[in-house]
Amino acid sequence: MITKISQGHVVDPSQNIDQVMDVYLQDDHILGMCPTHSSLPVSVDRTLDASGKYVAPGFVDIHVHLRDPGQTHKEDIETGSQAAVAGGFTSIMCMPNTVPAIDSVDTVAYILKKAKDLALCHVYPVGAVSKNLMGKELTPLEDLKKAGCVAFSDDGKPVEDTALLRKALERTRALDVPLIEHCEESDLSRALVTINEGNISKKLGIKGLPHSAETVDVARLIALSLETKAKVHLAHLSCAQSVEFLKSIRDLSHSITSEVTPHHLLLTDQVIETLGTCGKMYPPLRTEHDVDQMVQGLSQGWIDAVATDHAPHTQKEKNVDFAKAPNGVIGLETALEVLLVLVQDKKIALKDLIAAMSTKPAKIMGLPAGTMKKNAPADVVVFSIEETNDNQDRQFRSKSQNTAFRNFQSRGKIWSTFVQGREVFSQWS
Secondary structure, eight states, X not given: OEEEEEEEEEEEGGGTEEEEEEEEEETTEEEEEEOTTSOOSSOOSEEEEOTTSEEEEXXXXXXXXXXXXXXXXXXXXXXXXXXXXXXXXXXXXXXXXXXXXXXXXXXXXXXXXXHHHHTSSEEEEEEESBGGGOSSSBOOHHHHHHHTOOEEEOTTSOOOOHHHHHHHHHHHHHHTOOEEEOXXXXXXXXXXXXXXXXXXXXXXXXXXXXXXXXXXXXXXXXXXXXXXXXXXEEOSOOOHHXXXXXXXXXXXXXXXXXXXXXXXXXXXXXXXXXXXGGGXXXXXXXXXXXXXXXXXXXXXXXXXXXXXXXXXXXXXXXXXXGGXXXXXXXXXXXXXXXXXXXXXXXXXXXXHHHIIIXXXXXXXXXXXXXXXOTTSBOOEEEEEEEEEEOOTTOOOSSSOOOBSOXXXXXXXXXXXXXXXXXXXXXXXX
């Protein structure tokens, strides 16, 4: 079957394309593209008029919590995948802090089979670095990679034992896969509430986390990566100083990559007074200066990728005192819409945003995604940028509704998501 996406504004950073074109999908791959005044010599089965809309490689989220197995009251692979495609994500990487953790071949097989049977989006497991995420003994990294893991992490917590972490990096280097570090220095965060140490925490009478709870671990991972030559990916950065560290090593290493979440690009700790526990996540929301530096870091390429850190929790779990609430917010369905505000405000170019949400994360993790080159997988998103949304009464496809962007004035709309040439999400009438 051949589908023609007609007259859409194609933004494909992998080919440096930013112009109106027709895109042809044949079965599960990209057949080709051409200017709208010409056409490919093929028989088209379906034409989708994308006039006035944008067409891009499907988004790639390299940091998602699907809660499956073990906590499926919050989310499962099916609802997480539905949320992903509704947000334009065609590939997602699921983190290993499930129950049991993704530390065995059997758990990897369970995830891959369930995702394949659903056939919604590509789901790539991230294997645990240490058994049961306890930081004591390494998992069978080689077996887990062979089973289908594309990276390794103890996300939810750092690998505290630096000697064990260095040993893990030596093995992931041999496997040529990234180690994703949850950037937290536990000695500086232990027994503290996950809120930024500052005026808001003082006002609420809570002892919060200093910036050094993140930046000390960032420095540790940079040093280890430079020494071992292993691929290190720094998860969910939030501090201006972390960006300064990355700027300082630009000419020293291409093995160190990083990500930032939409909420750390757009929100400060000031919103906690209205958001309550939906403003509680790790790392915590920081200051306006930190947000400005995160945006600059992304726009300048010092930070490589956007990742949602989609972390579902039920209303009951979040509807408690701030200090007792679990960390995390959902983000798959709102990511593009809220980030288009940065495009509107000319803080980042649309092409650079698409690169950070698609081409770059795919390249970092070695995934077959992030491009619309001929014969590439037909993973494509069609979206607009003009609509205004406030998300006030929005019901998400995720099982959980703990968004940090309730009442946030976002922009744009996902119209279609194609995965291997199949339209798995559509808002066309």
